[in-house]
Amino acid sequence: MQYRKDYFLSKRKIEDLTGMKFNRLTVISLSDKTNKRHDRYWLCECDCENKTRKLISEYHLRRGTIKSCGCLSREWTTNKNKERAFTNKLPNYNNIRNSYEAMYKRCYDETHDGYKYYGGRGITICNEWLNNYKEFYKWAINNGYKKNLTIERIDVDGNYEPTNCCWATMKEQCYNKTNTLYIYLDGKFYTIEDLCKESGLSYSVIWQRYRRFNKNTKEELIKPLRGINT
Numbered sequence: 001m002q003y004r005k006d007y008f009l010s011k012r013k014i015e016d017l018t019g020m021k022f023n024r025l026t027v028i029s030l031s032d033k034t035n036k037r038h039d040r041y042w043l044c045e046c047d048c049e050n051k052t053r054k055l056i057s058e059y060h061l062r063r064g065t066i067k068s069c070g071c072l073s074r075e076w077t078t079n080k081n082k083e084r085a086f087t088n089k090l091p092n093y094n095n096i097r098n099s100y101e102a103m104y105k106r107c108y109d110e111t112h113d114g115y116k117y118y119g120g121r122g123i124t125i126c127n128e129w130l131n132n133y134k135e136f137y138k139w140a141i142n143n144g145y146k147k148n149l150t151i152e153r154i155d156v157d158g159n160y161e162p163t164n165c166c167w168a169t170m171k172e173q174c175y176n177k178t179n180t181l182y183i184y185l186d187g188k189f190y191t192i193e194d195l196c197k198e199s200g201l202s203y204s205v206i207w208q209r210y211r212r213f214n215k216n217t218k219e220e221l222i223k224p225l226r227g228i229n230t
Contacts, residue, residue: 024047024067025056025069027061028042031055035057037059041056041058042055052069091141092141096136096140099151100129103125103151106123125159125160143166143167145167150168151165186218192207
């Protein structure tokens with residue numbers, strides 16, 4: 001003999017939720033309403049100033065998917081609009097925000113393409129900036145941020161923190177990577193890019209003079225071309 005499913009559900013003991021609080025909702029009484037899944041509905045009163053009453057299913061109350069009469073969503077939208085109106089007046093707010101989020105992902109998002117070079121090597125963000133964009137924004141504005149600049153760590157093995165960061169162009173950042181080649185000449189370090197810029201010679205010419213022809217002074221490396229054999 002088969003019995004209907006709702007017969008057994010009707011026999012199930014009902015826990016009295018009257019007086020219990022779920023987020024902003026306080027349960028007032030059980031109603032007669034049910035849905036297709038046989039979820040019970042409870043009359044609830046919201047903590048908002050209007051003391052709005054609304055029927056909420058027990059399923060949503062227990063899971064917390066409904067937390068109020070709808071006032072929380074309205075408050076969130078209002079606050080978001082106020083924040084947006086405020087931040088739109090601040091110089092470069094969104095651009096700096098993008099730099100902050102990119103920095104965060106490099107350090108903490110294992111799916112990010114650059115994670116292995118940052119978070120994967122143990123590079124982190126200081127507590128002052130971590131999860132506190134406003135402090136990062138203040139530092140950026142007070143330390144020379146411009147639209148064409150990106151954040152750079154002075155010590156490439158150090159963390160992101162005020163004393164180890166500055167704003168630099170992409171070209172300047174290229175000089176500060178862990179794989180940038182430095183040449184020691186006449187008591188000073190140079191990058192090949194520096195020598196190319198100073199002499200007007202190509203990267204390959206400077207490189208061949210240094211490696212193939214064993215030129216080891218700055219004068220020898222950047223002298224003008226005079227023939228095929230450099």
